[in-house]
Amino acid sequence: xxxxxxxxxxxxxxxxxxxxxxxxxxxxxxxxxxxxxxxxxxxxxxxxxxxxxxxxxxxxxxxxxxxxxxxxxxxxxxxxxxxxxxxxxxxxxxxxxxxxxxxxxxxxxxxxxxxxxxxxxxxxxxxxxxxxxxxxxxxxxxxxxxxxxxxxxxxxxxxxxxxxxxxxxxxxxxxxxxxxxxxxxxxxxxxxxxxxxxxxxxxxxxxxxxxxxxxxxxxxxxxxxxxxxxxxxxxxxxxxxxxxxxxxxxxxxxxxxxxxxxxxxxxxxxxxxxxx
Numbered sequence: 001x002x003x004x005x006x007x008x009x010x011x012x013x014x015x016x017x018x019x020x021x022x023x024x025x026x027x028x029x030x031x032x033x034x035x036x037x038x039x040x041x042x043x044x045x046x047x048x049x050x051x052x053x054x055x056x057x058x059x060x061x062x063x064x065x066x067x068x069x070x071x072x073x074x075x076x077x078x079x080x081x082x083x084x085x086x087x088x089x090x091x092x093x094x095x096x097x098x099x100x101x102x103x104x105x106x107x108x109x110x111x112x113x114x115x116x117x118x119x120x121x122x123x124x125x126x127x128x129x130x131x132x133x134x135x136x137x138x139x140x141x142x143x144x145x146x147x148x149x150x151x152x153x154x155x156x157x158x159x160x161x162x163x164x165x166x167x168x169x170x171x172x173x174x175x176x177x178x179x180x181x182x183x184x185x186x187x188x189x190x191x192x193x194x195x196x197x198x199x200x201x202x203x204x205x206x207x208x209x210x211x212x213x214x215x216x217x218x219x220x221x222x223x224x225x226x227x228x229x230x231x232x233x234x235x236x237x238x239x240x241x242x243x244x245x246x247x248x249x250x251x252x253x254x255x256x257x258x259x260x261x262x263x264x265x266x267x268x269x270x271x272x273x274x275x276x
Contacts, residue, residue, distance in 0.1 A: 030251065033244045033247055033248055033251065034244075034248055036240060036241060036244040037241060037244045037245045037248050039241045040241050040242070040245060045245050048242045048245045048246065049245050049246055049249045052222070053221050053222060053225070053230070054227070054230055054246060056221070056222045056223075056225070057225050057226055057227040057229070057230045058227055058249075058250075058253075060138055060141060060224065060225065060226060060227075061207060061226045061227040061228070061250075062207065062253065062257075063138075064138060064141045064142045064145050064206070064226075065145055065203055065206035065207045065209075066203065067142050067145075068142050068145035068146040068149055068202065068203075068206050069145075069149055069199050069200075069202040069203035069206060070199070071142075071146050072146055072149045072150050072152070072153045072198070072199070072202045073153055073195060073198065073199045073202070075150070076150055076152075076153025076154045076157065076198060076202075077153065077157055077191070077195060079098065079150070079154050080153070080154045080157040080158040080161055081161060083095050083098075083154070083158060084158060084161040084162055085161070085166070098150065098151050098154050098155070099151055099155075101147055101148045101149075101150060101151055102151050105211070106148070106209065106210070106211025106212040107211045107212070107215070109144070109147060109148065109211070109212040110144065110211055110212040110213065110214060110215030110216055111215055113140070113143060113144055113147065113212065113215070113216045114135055114140075114215045114216045117134040117135045117140060117143065117216060118135040119133070119135065121135070134216075135216050135218065136216070136217065136218025136220065136224060137218070137223070137224055138223070138224055140216040140217055140218070140224070141213055141216070141217050141224060141226065143216070144209070144212045144213045144216050144217070145206040145209055145213065147212065148205060148206065148209055148212055149201075149202030149203070149205055149206050150202070152198050152201035152202040152205060153195070153198035153199065153201075153202055154198070155198075156194050156195075156197050156198035156201065157191060157194050157195055157198055159194075160190065160191055160194040161191065164187065164190055164191070168186060168187075169182050169186065169187065172185070172186045193265050193269040196261060196264060196265040197265060199261070200258055200261040200262065200265070203257070203258075203261070204254065204258060207250065207254050208228065209226075209228070210226070210228040210229065210232070213226055213228075213229075214226075214229055217229075227246065227250055230246055231243045231246050231247055231250075234246065
């Protein structure tokens with residue numbers, strides 16, 4: 001029997017192109033950041049990355065990104081469920097609106113959010129009389145990061161939900177399971193790997209977000225200043241080594257967090273597979 005030929009060239013050639021592409025796009029630029037940081041002594045590096053203003057920006061950036069990703073994991077799942085399981089007027093419009101944060105320039109998103117949540121905005125004017133200030137606070141940062149991260153969860157979970165037939169839920173109900181048991185024992189285990197993937201993508205996207213945040217954040221040091229802005233500020237002051245030092249810390253922390261999330265996703269996928 002003749003061996004079927006692949007459409008793409010052989011393994012060695014495609015692997016070579018893959019490694020070359022990843023090196024040019026990912027590995028070499030990241031290596032350059034580490035190399036640039038070596039211009040600082042360890043004491044200088046430590047002083048830069050542990051400065052109180054920088055530590056405050058780490059706390060806000062990673063904390064707000066985590067909260068935004070968790071919010072998107074809940075409401076992104078709900079949105080995907082509605083889009084897959086129900087038919088209603090305007091469904092296609094809502095489905096298209098989910099992708100709006102992908103297409104909208106981040107600066108436009110930041111200006112729009114600021115206009116809505118500022119003290120004289122549509123929503124901000126209703127909240128401020130109750131002592132709730134959104135714009136130019138960490139709450140505004142969380143809202144901006146939630147806005148840009150929603151499509152990652154919806155578009156990751158949606159295909160899995162489409163493949164999950166409604167008959168599975170009906171079978172669980174016929175066997176005596178209530179709605180909560182059906183969701184936790186039948187639906188969630190199937191969706192869990194995809195949900196973790198969407199969460200990881202939304203979290204990673206939020207960590208590096210800049211354009212949509214700087215407008216609504218107000219960039220107040222120790223209050224609403226994100227780490228990417230710290231890096232930009234140092235670059236504008238020609239402190240290239242200090243900027244790359246902060247960037248390297250963000251890179252390492254982000255890699256460790258994503259590694260942990262991917263490990264959890266692998267465990268969930270393996271556990272889900274072994275349960276069948």
